[in-house]
Amino acid sequence: MRMTMQERRELEVNEVLHGFRVQRRVPLEELQGTLIQMEHETTGLKLIWLDRAEENKTFGIAFKTLPWNDTGVFHILEHSVLCGSDRYPVKEPFVELVKNSLNTFLNAMTFPDKTLYPVASKNNKDFINLMRVYMDAVLHPAIYRNPNIFRQEGWHYAFDEAGTPSYKGVVFNEMKGAMANADELLEDAMCQAMLPDTPYRFNSGGDPKHIPDLTYEDFIHTHRKFYAPSNAYICLDGNLDIDEVLGILQDEYLKDFGRTEPVHFPPKQAPVDGGSRTVTYEIAPDEENEPRMRIAWGGVIGDYDDREKLVAMHVLHSVIAHNNHSPLVKCILDRGLAEDVIVSVMDSVRQPYARIEVRNYAPENTDLIRTLIHDELNRLVKEGLDREELDSALANTEFIMRERDFGSYPSGLIYSFNILESWLYGGKPEANLQVGDIFEKLREKADQGYFEELLRAVYLDNDHRCEVIMEPSRRAGEERRKAEERRLRDEEASWDSAEKETLQRQERELQKWQEETDSEEDLQCLPHLTLADIQDMPEDIPTEVRDMEGTKVLVHDIPTGGILYVTAFFDITDRTEEELSRISFLTEILGKIATRRSTATDLLNRSRLYCGNIDFSTATFSKNNDGESYKAKLVATFSTLPKNLEAAVALVTEVLSETQLLDEEAVRNLLKQDRGDMQQQMAMAGHSLGLRRLTAMFTGAGVVNECTDGLTYYEWMKRQEENWDWTSFQNLLTEDLHRCVNPNKMMLSITGGTESDVQTLVTEFRNGLPSEEFEGASSEAEGQPAVRPWGARKEGIVIPADISFAIRGGDITKFGAQWNGELSLAARIVSYAYLWNIIRVQGGAYGTGLTAGVSGLTACYSYRDPKGAESLQKYETVGTFLKEFTDADPDLTGFIIGAVSESSRVLTPRLKGNGADSMYLSGRTYEDRCTERRRVLNSTPEKLAKYAEPLAKAIAEGGIVLVGGKNQLEAYGELDRVITV
Template sequence: MKINDSMNGFKILEVKDVAELKGKIVEMKHEKSGARLLWLDRPDNNKTFSIAFRTVPSDDTGIFHILEHSVLCGSKKFPVKEPFVELIKNSMNTFLNAMTFSDKTMYPISSKNDKDFFNLMEVYLDAVFYPSIYTKPEIFYQEGWHYEFDENGDISYKGVVFNEMKGVYADADSVKENALCRALFPDNCYGKESGGHPSKIPSLTYEQFINGHKKYYHPSNSYIILDGDLDIEKVTEFIDREYLCNFDAIEPSELPNVQEPVNAGKVEVMFEQSNDMPLENQSSLQMGYVIGKFDEKEKIYATHILSRYLCENNQSYLTSALLEKGYAEDAVIHVIDGILQPYIALDLKNIDENKADEIYDFVNQKLRELQSNGFDRKQLEAAISNLEFELKEKDFGYPRGLMYAMLSLETWLYDGEPTMNVLVGDIFENLRKKAENGYFENLISELFFDNEHRCVLLAKPSYTVGDSDREDEKSRLEAVKASWSDVDVEYYKNEQKKLDEWQSSVDSPEDLAKMPMITLEDIEVKPEPLPTVVDGNLLKHSIQTDGIAYINMYFDITGVGEEDLPKLSLLSNLLGELDTAKHTAAELKTELMTKCGSIAFVVSPFSDYNSTKSGSIKFVVSFSALIRYVDDALSLVQEILTSTKFDNTSQIVDIIKQSRQNKYQSIVMSGSVLAAKRSATAFSYDAVVDELTNGYSFYQWLKEQENEPTVIGELEGLAGRIFGSNNVLIGVGADDANAFDGSIKAFSASLGTSDILHELQIKPWKKSNDAVLIPGDISFSGMSVDFDGLYDGTTFLMTHIVSLDYLWNEVRVKGGAYGTGLKPVANGSLFAYSYRDPNAKASVETYQKIGDYVRDFANSDRSLVGFIIGAMSSASPLLTPRLITSGADGNYIRGISEESRLALRRQIVNTQKSDFLALADKLQNVFCSASFCVIGSKKQVDLFKNLDNKLSL
């Protein structure tokens, strides 16, 4: 393969060996259609394909977000209603999704199975180039928006994207981000809401939607990215023959405009506050600055490092100064890169709005002092090392090929070097050298003082702004309806009827048969091994980690009572944040950032396999480190566990306030799991543990402690009781897990003795139906049931079918919720949930009919094969070294053997539909009598007449 060679219509533009990737980079262009292609030829059997389009929004209607959803709702070759869902049901994908960014739309897939990879690629290519949206306007009305009539003849807006964005704008951070971008980028796409603003989405017409696809979804405007060990000849031949050869090149769509520098001055915005929260000292001050252009890589990396130096934690230079003065409860810096003009936002949370100018002046004063006095070299090196570890570890939470694809688009989209951000190179060595010559001091001037592209945003809480927005929406709808003639009313009612009929229709067997599928013979039943050698209190996992060690410590706290669980959860938030006998908190953070890639403390229940009533509770300490730093990291952990000082009340109160604020935000933004776990407290001890350490009850406890922190005097005693050498199990994942035996034994010997009993004290709570009131219009629901130890392959397969066939159609498609599902838990329970749901009451009623659905499915003539393949995919997630280590540890603690893992997968493959009949009656009984929890607005909650508790934030 050489430059200027041709391959299946593609001209090869560049071939470059790259040691950092252990492979090469190949860049091509399809000569007839104008499509660009990049292949990262690496030794990775998880193959990734992505096609992206440059989509630059000119308004807030969310056209590209709605297109992202809609093109996956049927296409020319695959005319079923939901090819995307059929793929989740029926494929062995390791990733399958689509993403809308501020200036691009991306469609990535990945799979380890060659045949499956081609199937997924074909469906996605057909979807983006030949979608059914041209002949099925119902897709736009379902995914985007439509008028919905209720039983009284009143109308409302309904649509999946509309509801999703309602949920987004229930979050104060989203409101702030939108306002800041509008101020910084008044003349280009970054000042628009690419996801769609709820007030503007209903102004998008079907005609505009179709024209958007015609303009932007052309190969000349596309970026195809391949990653992994694949047959490039075969892949390019397929893409050319089936798709690209049918198009002639055109001029690609416009690049985002470069926003000329603007000093937007001071801007104010209001966000909705819960009526149970105060307004005083709840404002936020944001200071936004544009960094420069996308190709200023060194400056962007340096800004990330500077942000960590200033605001990574409570001991960081700027955060500590603000907390000490009482100016803010928290301070963070967001670095928004991956766009044409990256920017930063310094966000000071929970301030007194009357002191905004004073706080702004103080921040600038501290920055000038830092510039004048210079950086602390150890702290700066810690920030550099921490970012360097993160980028070299490449544990992104996504398949590595997908992350490389996203990094490529951060430059390639603007006609820059495609792999600039994929490769780390020697940039950190260069920055270390420049740091010695005042580089970071000069960067402060460039970013904060000499920068004419800036904005100051004051975001203020309001009890009424949400009601005002809802009244505006109601007025718009009333005006629309008032403008309709009787003929218009009948027209829109008929459109709703057609949509309802289409949503209720069933794909024909002939159309379903057109979907490409692998067979059961194509899949591997044996699970990926989680190698574990038990050596005393050590669990050793020798796996490829590329020079990184992952160490998890499990301190047994099973015997604690309910009253101690929130205290221990707070303790997990405090460790590593306070002074110790050897270091101040600031010194400790510097050491941790230098020597550890990450470190975390958490309280976690580990229920026994197939049991909701028995198991253990662990205080888990986890860290990752380069092998050369493992001894140093162990020494730091020992110091934290045995000599943390709990005498600084102000620091502890700061952390309590931050924890409470973070928990508030998680309830408002992602309450579905919290709702499901709260409902499970009626039968599951581990749900009670979760509720008291991470749920609504913990949030309320934090609010009480924030006002009167009586717990402080107990923390040292708690720590002294639990961190003992006699109750710790340690898991090690590394290239050679035996390399640290001596170090870990010395660590264990340095600990004291625990006196915590190992007999479980936590019992399930009384059954109750609960609701938690939150601001905004969207809700979350959860309903959990005890399935009496029936966690096996048949149950696993059943939940896969219920999620993607029944709940998807009833709760998402018809109901308009953004997400829904039925999840099996290894303790033998199940939970159903809805996410960003416009009608939680209907969703709860849907859960109660799961048994009926399963019975009907068992008596149908539908095939199980595709569902079995999809369930096997769910049972075979892509695992990083970190996840292999923690997963193997968890299986050992819970009593899940390799034989159990294999048995579950064999049961999935061997399940017959008749096996579901045995489950149907039980499902009907448990769901009809189950408790539920809903988190939502007053309007949503008031629909429920059978609540036991109506709770507030």
């Protein structure tokens, strides 16, 4: 008889349950739970369970996967095993689970030395279903009987009408996009230089130059060797029925396996001087001449199990290069030699390493920069670090580590990462789960010169190091494409007619398989939930609206673990496009330059002492089905402890009301850095860039977002640099700041805390901000929208990449439909039942979907797409698909469950408070959310069918944004405007 979760007793050391022997029990006071370590006696599979009162249950199975070349075999396996298995013979179990489950997380991840398959759900039945599907996928995948999976997810030869071959495949195209990223190339070069005798020297994701070297036979052999239970690690977290879980693992999966030789790491890399190497990276052919050289120095810190040293390295970096006034950054910026200095720690590998990087400088300054960085490091070691800055960095790092705010990720997923980052290498699985007394020890050691010695050991006297120079090239992309074409021509020349016919037949077979649909019998093999398994209504986050001392305050009374989350909103709805871009830049510099009373360094130290996180930004809030109206806000957010609330508010109000724009070079440096960061982000996230641009065509809020965080903002920053006029710029920014920080236009929000904390918050904010009216300030709480949608356009945006991001859409409300829960469900159906097949599976793009915003904007998008121009044409058929789909009277249960899951994510207290604020400012009530949930639950094919025609018209008559390399844009041709990033 199985024990229920209420009846279950504690598992004792050496107890055997379903073939698993309990090896250790470790109390985890900070997590309010117990780590239970087990091993499956027959296979040697290792298992950890974090037994704690966590409703969101997490399962993950990981394999030690150590690459020996750059073919990306483990990345391709990660994709491929989720394409059907013995028990679940459908083509895309992963997609079916996305459509049909209540998961709070569902994905797979390839790391440099492991592959992890995690799932999470609050619903126990769903959790067990997900675990079953993933176990069958990794141990019994369909790849053995269907080579088309390898060809689709990895690579294959595709032939055009003339019979000319090219390479095609999901991972192949994904990595084409990834390898266009200078950061990815730098990481690869560092590992090759410092870890040349280890698996880390190879790109586990795959280098497109070498992915076509992988054969199907090697692919199968790799799975057989590495995906054995003896090489597996399972992580479990939450309030789950361990008896049921272990019983399923044993009876359904492990009982038929024996013990095999597990995969072992090779010896650790002996110290090696990797010397200096130069790597070229691609920039757009017509990009303006700018200093784009980069140089980096790496040093191995030590071993994975020296956690104290790794934490100390993060603290040390926070002191030497946290902002432009930190010593390592200042020594470069003060001389105008480069745009930025970046530091980082790679601590999720067996031999962690640290890195200093100087970005965007002229090639003639390489030697000088090298000397200056070396001299400044020597000075810091000799003279010592500033103790006030060190103490504040220690305090802030400790706050963040103890807060454990993982955003939208399940805590069990992050704990799985923490566990594997020690357990995989032979260390204790609990080593990284608790903070313990690390910071007490580090504070003691700070008095003994520990941090200075660490700085010397890692960066100055390290015999395990390297230097990498990144050289920009306008020809790199073209040279790469020509090299690929030469390889294809050589391969084609080596084929006889029979070989070519075989390859063409394989492509036809792949296309035929891709076009096939799963039988109803196969689909029924998958475990399913019913509508009775889901929660009818969404979670209600408590929100009390108060008027205190003339200020509107939103109070969210939810448990936060003793941390306060505070947000101040200032209205900027009535600002023009130009003003919005200036205000966005203001949010980038607030807290980073001096105020009337404090230097920038003083502000940084206070923020780290009194706040966990502090941030200034802009945000927009829209009503349903109204593209014209919106609210725009300048937002100040911070987290703090109750004892530090007054000091934290004093800091924030000082920054908001007393910032002085006197330091021209400081402001100019921040402008260059912000523009440089955006340039890189836009190239890597072209779908976000394009969707933001498209949204501006149809909504006022979209225009605001474009002006504050899109291509429009980027172009504004470029204009300021090219036409620098400090006096005018200084005056305008000062005026903007004074107009924004108006107590009469302020709303506050607090999540957590007591009544006393709420009162303190309001009083201190009112006292800290100027009480007089500013010139030009409105007495109304909120202004009227000042920007309007741009209207439909066809735009191309050139980025340095071989792939593209194709976006197309329009406002469905113009064609007789409105956004509601039904439209969201229709968009989900189109995404997973149609676009996934024609854009990802058949087209080879890495991702795709149809979005439906509350304003009524509907848009199709693709991600890392080899044929964006074709995708733009294919989007025109989504309305026809939806009509045919609904005409067939399908069962919507699975899609409904998936839609409910999508709107029921697990949120941290901070995100709950943020979400509640957003709902309030958007004018959406809890009753509105319940109404939308009921619309989803009560959806029928007939109700969804009415969106088919408006959707088709919105797509056909809407706007287009194609982001990609020049060749991608030329393939489409019909563009009104082309912009180069």
